[in-house]
Amino acid sequence: MNEIYLDNATTTQLDPWVAEEMRPWLLEKYAAPTGHFGHQASLEAKEKLEQARAAIAESINAQPEEIIFTSGGTEANNLAIQGYLKSLKKPVHVVTTAIEHESVLNTLRALQKDGVELTEVGVDQDGFIKLEKFNAALRPETVLCSVQLVNQEVGTIQPLAQIGRICAKKGIPLHTDAVHGWGMVGLDVKKMNLALTSLTAHKIHGPKGIGALYKRKDVKLSPIMYGGYNEFELRPGTENLPGATGMAKVIEMMKPEHIEHIDKLRRMMWDAIGSQIPWVHLNGSVDRGAPHILNVTFDYIEGESILLRLDMQGIAVATGSACFSKALEASYVLLAMGRPHEQAHGSMRFSFSRFNTTEEIAKTLNALKEIVSDLRKLSPLTPRKEA
Amino acid sequence: MLSYSKKVIEHFKHPRNVGEIANADAEALEGSPACGDMLKITLKINEKTHVITDIKFESFGCASNIATASILTEMVKGKTIEEAEKVTWKQAAEELEGLPPVKMHCAVLAVDALKSAIEQWKEKKGLTDKNPTTPDKVLRKLRNVLNPLTGASIVRMQLLRDFDVKDGVIIIDLDLTSDHKFASHIKEEIHEKLDHLWDIKEVKINFVGESES
Numbered sequence: 312m313n314e315i316y317l318d319n320a321t322t323t324q325l326d327p328w329v330a331e332e333m334r335p336w337l338l339e340k341y342a343a344p345t346g347h348f349g350h351q352a353s354l355e356a357k358e359k360l361e362q363a364r365a366a367i368a369e370s371i372n373a374q375p376e377e378i379i380f381t382s383g384g385t386e387a388n389n390l391a392i393q394g395y396l397k398s399l400k401k402p403v404h405v406v407t408t409a410i411e412h413e414s415v416l417n418t419l420r421a422l423q424k425d426g427v428e429l430t431e432v433g434v435d436q437d438g439f440i441k442l443e444k445f446n447a448a449l450r451p452e453t454v455l456c457s458v459q460l461v462n463q464e465v466g467t468i469q470p471l472a473q474i475g476r477i478c479a480k481k482g483i484p485l486h487t488d489a490v491h492g493w494g495m496v497g498l499d500v501k502k503m504n505l506a507l508t509s510l511t512a513h514k515i516h517g518p519k520g521i522g523a524l525y526k527r528k529d530v531k532l533s534p535i536m537y538g539g540y541n542e543f544e545l546r547p548g549t550e551n552l553p554g555a556t557g558m559a560k561v562i563e564m565m566k567p568e569h570i571e572h573i574d575k576l577r578r579m580m581w582d583a584i585g586s587q588i589p590w591v592h593l594n595g596s597v598d599r600g601a602p603h604i605l606n607v608t609f610d611y612i613e614g615e616s617i618l619l620r621l622d623m624q625g626i627a628v629a630t631g632s633a634c635f636s637k638a639l640e641a642s643y644v645l646l647a648m649g650r651p652h653e654q655a656h657g658s659m660r661f662s663f664s665r666f667n668t669t670e671e672i673a674k675t676l677n678a679l680k681e682i683v684s685d686l687r688k689l690s691p692l693t694p695r696k697e698a
Numbered sequence: 699m700l701s702y703s704k705k706v707i708e709h710f711k712h713p714r715n716v717g718e719i720a721n722a723d724a725e726a727l728e729g730s731p732a733c734g735d736m737l738k739i740t741l742k743i744n745e746k747t748h749v750i751t752d753i754k755f756e757s758f759g760c761a762s763n764i765a766t767a768s769i770l771t772e773m774v775k776g777k778t779i780e781e782a783e784k785v786t787w788k789q790a791a792e793e794l795e796g797l798p799p800v801k802m803h804c805a806v807l808a809v810d811a812l813k814s815a816i817e818q819w820k821e822k823k824g825l826t827d828k829n830p831t832t833p834d835k836v837l838r839k840l841r842n843v844l845n846p847l848t849g850a851s852i853v854r855m856q857l858l859r860d861f862d863v864k865d866g867v868i869i870i871d872l873d874l875t876s877d878h879k880f881a882s883h884i885k886e887e888i889h890e891k892l893d894h895l896w897d898i899k900e901v902k903i904n905f906v907g908e909s910e911s
Contacts, residue, residue: 613734613759613760613763616761623711633883634801639883641734689764690756692758
């Protein structure tokens, strides 16, 4: 296990207090919360599930009956998009952005084969949606827009309130993948005019395998899986009560001082990298970015090498390099931001949590300085004069 | 991390023969930073004995890129260029106690860079002629383009449906769909192997595979 974990945008450690909260529902109170009528254990479970639902609803200014538990963000995105489009019986057009998570983009791209028309709106060089392009992409037959809250790689916060206003004016439902923003940045489904919102627990110290979809009351969905009649007949399967309990606890645990701490770590890291390491670029924005994600390109070297060298020193990070991707392709987010391939290959994502410390950041910086300088000595591209 | 052998990690951490030889007798730069791997090899060759007396490398690349280049320099230093030319990418990978299939192309890149440098030296010394690009030569080059899924050549994997060389244009038909996971990677690799041939103006790659759905 790594000593210093700076890959929190991939997943986070489970908060021990959250684990404690989940414990009885795993070990002693294991009954399924299925029915309104049933044995005592089942009724108690049902009550607990509804409490969790209410807590999660409250965190985004929604009603409890607007929350559908899922297995996570990917399923929530699939249910939102597939379930909504399935309920319509006409040719449809959907607008999204080029930098969405794969669970949005690949879902929509797969639906193109069934006749769904798709427009992927580009982003500017800092990773923000181009609003005029978004506006221009909307057509009379546009039935859905899907725009993320926070980008998974560069941390940019999209102007959802503005996008929500545009969609509301045209009567187009707006879905947001809020997996990387929930608990970290402001999320209010009413203020943002959201019709559908995907959430997950494990990015903010909750358990894996639990997420939720917010569905505004007037929005119609069809199930995409079939089985029993759980979760308002929209998501079959025995409810994951320990998970739901953990998810509700996690949002309760998230405090403004945690976010301040995380933001401080991110700024500290970028200030030091920017001032102490030559030939670096910030991908994203410090002031308009989420507190926990920092993405930096180190010119002339490749990300997997940096990642492995950091790993050897016990430090876990992520990279947008092709060498690290399952398809051997450089980060599509950075390419969409207009970065050349070589800058995408040299990009590193540092993502922070409230369990990280300033000492860890200082240690990472020292390691990074040495590694970047070592690898640049190996590279045929490094300008030799100042190296 | 677990998918790399100890030897890969050892060469990655402590690469041998790093740098650039001043007044090198031959040098080659293969790959490109856009593709995510790039390698520069410089050589000192004894003109009488043809022995490689010194070899150095520089790399913009991942761990396996650095490790394969490092091990290759060790394998050929002190050998004649004729012996060095016979080293295959498979031997380089074996010497490293194996590479993951998706990284085999790094071994190919290293061996290609070495061969290019040697070829250039031989041309300079008038030991070989500039040969025109024949279908045979193209096939040999394509044998070095690997399917990252298996680490085996696209030729062996029967992904090469057809190809032709005519008037400086190479046309290649691949039995893959353009939205295949590795389509763009394989395309880049083919361009890397063929674009620089002196008598080739253009390399056209067509994806002619049939979609499954």
